[in-house]
Amino acid sequence: MAEAQIQQEAVVPSGVKTRSRREDFRRVFFSNRLALFGTAVMGIFILMAIFAPLIAPYGPLQQDLASEFAPPSRAHLMGQDELGRDILSRVIYGARISLTAGLAAVGIATIVGTLIGMLAGYFGGWADSLLMRLMDIVLAFPSILLAIVIVSILGPSLPNAMLAIGIVFVPQIARVVRSAVISVRERDYIEAERALGAGNAQIIFSGVLPNSMAPLIVQATLTLGTAILDVAYLSFLGLGARAPTPEWGAMLTDAFRSGFGVFVTGQHAIIFPGIAIALTVLSINFIGDGLRDALDPRSRR
Amino acid sequence: MIEYIGRRILQIVPVLLGVSIVVFFMVRAIPGDPAQILLGQQATQEQVQLLRAHMGLDKPVLVQYVVFLRDAMTGDLGNSIVTGRPVITELLARFPATLELTASAMLLAILVGVPVGVISAVRQYSILDKITSVLALTGISMPIFWLAMVLILIFGVKLELLPFPGRLSSGASIQAFTGLVLVDSLLTGNFGAFWDGFTHLIMPALALGTIPMAVITRTTRSSMLEVMGEDYVRTARAKGVIPWRVVFKHALRNAMLPIVTVIGLQVGLLMGGAIVTETIFSWPGIGQIAYDSINSRDYAMIQGVVLYGALLFVLVNLLVDILYAVLDPRVRY
Numbered sequence: 001m002a003e004a005q006i007q008q009e010a011v012v013p014s015g016v017k018t019r020s021r022r023e024d025f026r027r028v029f030f031s032n033r034l035a036l037f038g039t040a041v042m043g044i045f046i047l048m049a050i051f052a053p054l055i056a057p058y059g060p061l062q063q064d065l066a067s068e069f070a071p072p073s074r075a076h077l078m079g080q081d082e083l084g085r086d087i088l089s090r091v092i093y094g095a096r097i098s099l100t101a102g103l104a105a106v107g108i109a110t111i112v113g114t115l116i117g118m119l120a121g122y123f124g125g126w127a128d129s130l131l132m133r134l135m136d137i138v139l140a141f142p143s144i145l146l147a148i149v150i151v152s153i154l155g156p157s158l159p160n161a162m163l164a165i166g167i168v169f170v171p172q173i174a175r176v177v178r179s180a181v182i183s184v185r186e187r188d189y190i191e192a193e194r195a196l197g198a199g200n201a202q203i204i205f206s207g208v209l210p211n212s213m214a215p216l217i218v219q220a221t222l223t224l225g226t227a228i229l230d231v232a233y234l235s236f237l238g239l240g241a242r243a244p245t246p247e248w249g250a251m252l253t254d255a256f257r258s259g260f261g262v263f264v265t266g267q268h269a270i271i272f273p274g275i276a277i278a279l280t281v282l283s284i285n286f287i288g289d290g291l292r293d294a295l296d297p298r299s300r301r
Numbered sequence: 302m303i304e305y306i307g308r309r310i311l312q313i314v315p316v317l318l319g320v321s322i323v324v325f326f327m328v329r330a331i332p333g334d335p336a337q338i339l340l341g342q343q344a345t346q347e348q349v350q351l352l353r354a355h356m357g358l359d360k361p362v363l364v365q366y367v368v369f370l371r372d373a374m375t376g377d378l379g380n381s382i383v384t385g386r387p388v389i390t391e392l393l394a395r396f397p398a399t400l401e402l403t404a405s406a407m408l409l410a411i412l413v414g415v416p417v418g419v420i421s422a423v424r425q426y427s428i429l430d431k432i433t434s435v436l437a438l439t440g441i442s443m444p445i446f447w448l449a450m451v452l453i454l455i456f457g458v459k460l461e462l463l464p465f466p467g468r469l470s471s472g473a474s475i476q477a478f479t480g481l482v483l484v485d486s487l488l489t490g491n492f493g494a495f496w497d498g499f500t501h502l503i504m505p506a507l508a509l510g511t512i513p514m515a516v517i518t519r520t521t522r523s524s525m526l527e528v529m530g531e532d533y534v535r536t537a538r539a540k541g542v543i544p545w546r547v548v549f550k551h552a553l554r555n556a557m558l559p560i561v562t563v564i565g566l567q568v569g570l571l572m573g574g575a576i577v578t579e580t581i582f583s584w585p586g587i588g589q590i591a592y593d594s595i596n597s598r599d600y601a602m603i604q605g606v607v608l609y610g611a612l613l614f615v616l617v618n619l620l621v622d623i624l625y626a627v628l629d630p631r632v633r634y
Binding site: 034133233238263 | 315316317319320323324327330331435438439441442443444445446447450451453454457458568569570572573576577581591592595596600603606607610611614615
């Protein structure tokens, strides 16, 4: 904030065209075709999630046992699954669950990670050592094993899977925020705030945090893609969403567990939910890469 | 050098203690009697009492932890509730299958990832570079269990090119020395079995190796791009060193550090990947028992997998750090 004001008030020699940070960001981000593609696809998925009951041609749980693994047809564009449910409808409803689960996990990781990274980076000293050693222990686990341990303790369910994945990602966010805070901490405008008599809390929230945002946004976006994959992964292990929830990972799991027949007659039950996951995560990764290029001038090509 | 390695080994002690504490509390944090949890619902009252005494559940938590740590270090993590055999025996019996799969996946990832990453960097912005970038990003965006299923669908069922499931065709067997099918079949001169084992390995290794391959490609590319702009590379070019020599001798050597780091970190992801890959391909390794024990709530087994998995991960990354010091004489702290 402080910086933006200073920029606006700075005297610009006539004839020199200046660009604000925001314009700069827009110019770079929107000239990246892959990032635009990602944004468009995510937009569609988000609309699908919000308006699922209006778009879906059938109920996500509506069974038709006579049509087990019926192939795609005009009435069922993506065909039917092992219980004769309409796969398209389940993919549409699945967007709700998978996106919410991913967002919840990243939300937990971002809030806790930002807090820890902020405290460690701003105060330094023993607080920094203690918090970061704690993060090292979490990082010492292969992340997916740690998520398995946490869900085993809490009991298998989708909310617990989100919580576990959130916890696993805390150290990455904390590290990114910590290093951003350390680089911002010693800037002149922070010094100026301190000289004006601002307390620690005020400096952190009005000075340090807003100026540490860029790397955090990039990291959180890229983490969202991984989180959606990990939710699906835990569902596959039977530790996340359970049947008959139309979560994309659980749909693949149920199809796989229905027996070998799925490979012979039920290919569409494997292909479509998987494409939904891969397309979502790929789009998020495109957006993340685009954000990094646009927000971090050093990584610009 | 020796001092650096010693210090690095000392640094992992608190980390390993932290890991052991988490695993120790894992069973105790689940509501109910830990002895009952470890033995499962079918256990008799007598067995539960016996394990309670062995675990010292009436003693202070600190004493219990010390006992747990002592037992874990001697390889005693109790018995699986499913098979009744010691956890460590089960893990060791299945280790070769997992080693063969993960090593093949990693080898594949490095053999493809490093050269492709180098070419992408050398021909930056070319069509090839752009296609590689999108493919690599796609590789890390797919759920591994989906990729495994799609591979089976295409190469196993539709084209009938590759055999599955398992490590060998049903009915086939080989004499086991190392437990590694490829090694054992060669040792006994059984080339038919070697081919059988090799073709069985392709799909699981490809499924498991895709993510590391994508990550290694991306890292190699960006690391090479950074190094190619350095003065010593320009100098080498200017004095007329042949282009491929500049790339492989001057640039790649200096670009290796981040690549080696990423390879070490991928080992942790391979463990998670091995659980689903082995399950889908019925590969009789540790990943498969991990999956089974999660589904049967075999907590003694889960404890064992997590503890030794984390230990292996920490050791691999220790090795990477030491390799770092060997590769780069500047690393000394």
